[in-house]
Amino acid sequence: xxxxxxxxxxxxxxxxxxxxxxxxxxxxxxxxxxxxxxxxxxxxxxxxxxxxxxxxxxxxxxxxxxxxxxxxxxxxxxxxxxxxxxxxxxxxxxxxxxxxxxxxxxxxxxxxxxxxxxxxxxxxxxxxxxxxxxxxxxxxxxxxxxxxxxxxxxxxxxxxxxxxxxxxxxxxxxxxxxxxxxxxxxxxxxxxxxxxxxxxxxxxxxxxxxxxxxxxxxxxxxxxxxxxxxxxxxxxxxxxxxxxxxxxxxxxxxxxxxxxxxxxxxxxxxxxxxxxxxxxxxxxxxxxxxxxxxxxxxxxxxxxxxxxxxxxxxxxxxxxxxxxxxxxxxxxxxxxxxxxxxxxxxxxxxxxxxxxxxxxxxxxxxxxxxxxxxxxxxxxxxxxxxxxxxxxxxxxxxxxxxxxxxxx
Numbered sequence: 001x002x003x004x005x006x007x008x009x010x011x012x013x014x015x016x017x018x019x020x021x022x023x024x025x026x027x028x029x030x031x032x033x034x035x036x037x038x039x040x041x042x043x044x045x046x047x048x049x050x051x052x053x054x055x056x057x058x059x060x061x062x063x064x065x066x067x068x069x070x071x072x073x074x075x076x077x078x079x080x081x082x083x084x085x086x087x088x089x090x091x092x093x094x095x096x097x098x099x100x101x102x103x104x105x106x107x108x109x110x111x112x113x114x115x116x117x118x119x120x121x122x123x124x125x126x127x128x129x130x131x132x133x134x135x136x137x138x139x140x141x142x143x144x145x146x147x148x149x150x151x152x153x154x155x156x157x158x159x160x161x162x163x164x165x166x167x168x169x170x171x172x173x174x175x176x177x178x179x180x181x182x183x184x185x186x187x188x189x190x191x192x193x194x195x196x197x198x199x200x201x202x203x204x205x206x207x208x209x210x211x212x213x214x215x216x217x218x219x220x221x222x223x224x225x226x227x228x229x230x231x232x233x234x235x236x237x238x239x240x241x242x243x244x245x246x247x248x249x250x251x252x253x254x255x256x257x258x259x260x261x262x263x264x265x266x267x268x269x270x271x272x273x274x275x276x277x278x279x280x281x282x283x284x285x286x287x288x289x290x291x292x293x294x295x296x297x298x299x300x301x302x303x304x305x306x307x308x309x310x311x312x313x314x315x316x317x318x319x320x321x322x323x324x325x326x327x328x329x330x331x332x333x334x335x336x337x338x339x340x341x342x343x344x345x346x347x348x349x350x351x352x353x354x355x356x357x358x359x360x361x362x363x364x365x366x367x368x369x370x371x372x373x374x375x376x377x378x379x380x381x382x383x384x385x386x387x388x389x390x391x392x393x394x395x396x397x398x399x400x401x402x403x404x405x406x407x408x
Contacts, residue, residue, distance in 0.1 A: 035063060125157050186378060229243065292315070
């Protein structure tokens with residue numbers, strides 16, 4: 001069986017998901033091909049995530065990436081066209097798209113308009129989020145759910161992974177035809193070695209005294225990094241308290257660090273490490289801190305940073321909305337608030353740093369569900385079924401909820 005994985009964008013940690021799919025399938029009797037964009041194999045994310053596995057898959061770097069400057073609709077349509085073209089050219093038996101948000105809907109639109117779809121492969125995909133699922137109940141949500149169901153149904157996706165229980169519940173309620181194809185799956189986080197705060201800080205070359213707030217990954221306004229910086233500056237903290245910012249600094253955050261936050265940067269109270277963050281360094285940053293900032297401004301669904309923090313038994317500071325707010329409350333993972341209220345965010349940050357927080361018992365099942373072995377069992381399930389091989393044992397979300405309150 002020829003299995004193709006379609007991921008044209010190496011930015012961020014998209015290749016992390018590809019790595020998990022490759023690891024789930026590489027010991028099976030299949031031939032793997034990664035379909036991506038020209039030069040993707042030269043990127044730092046490929047070197048970190050996929051280079052050690054390169055003997056496990058063929059590399060097809062022929063997808064012309066869409067212009068991210070296009071509007072959201074046009075970009076999704078371009079993604080769908082590229083996917084359809086790649087499927088028709090490579091002609092795999094099974095096609096996996098680990099990041100299919102927007103693409104599935106536009107693929108369905110192409111098929112409804114009698115343009116080429118993703119055939120002949122069986123299509124398996126993952127959605128990070130579905131915007132209408134977070135809307136308040138009512139006619140507008142029902143209309144959006146109906147239109148979305150028609151488009152995704154027309155995409156001919158056979159197996160649809162979702163990583164957000166809120167989205168999964170919305171499908172069950174208002175997109176039942178799609179729900180029958182859907183699996184509530186883990187957002188995988190690897191087993192993380194125990195490292196003390198002092199050791200982690202020493203290995204990162206940062207001061208070992210005082211309390212530390214960390215924010216790791218792409219440092220931009222979408223992730224609310226500017227909100228976190230201002231909250232740290234405004235919060236009643238100690239002189240030895242610090243904020244660690246580690247990741248690619250986007251202009252809007254860079255401007256703030258060069259202006260209002262400049263004195264704190266010069267004094268070392270805000271520590272900035274600009275650039276791609278390997279997984280090992282990300283784990284050290286979480287281990288080094290007393291509080292993990294996960295204050296996304298425009299993000300309602302799952303966050304691997306929050307899951308990593310839970311796995312490392314570090315509390316999070318996060319929004320009170322969407323998956324992050326509900327998950328934080330439901331599993332006792334830290335502190336949530338209205339992040340758009342500057343005073344409330346600063347007060348919550350100070351309170352979190354001064355707390356005697358410890359993880360709730362239910363958090364252990366939450367972390368185990370999102371473990372790598374469990375995620376690989378989900379990603380290999382349909383291929384194993386097609387090969388007449390037994391499925392691997394796996395933990396379900398229902399098992400997680402046995403130990404947790406109904407909702408946070």
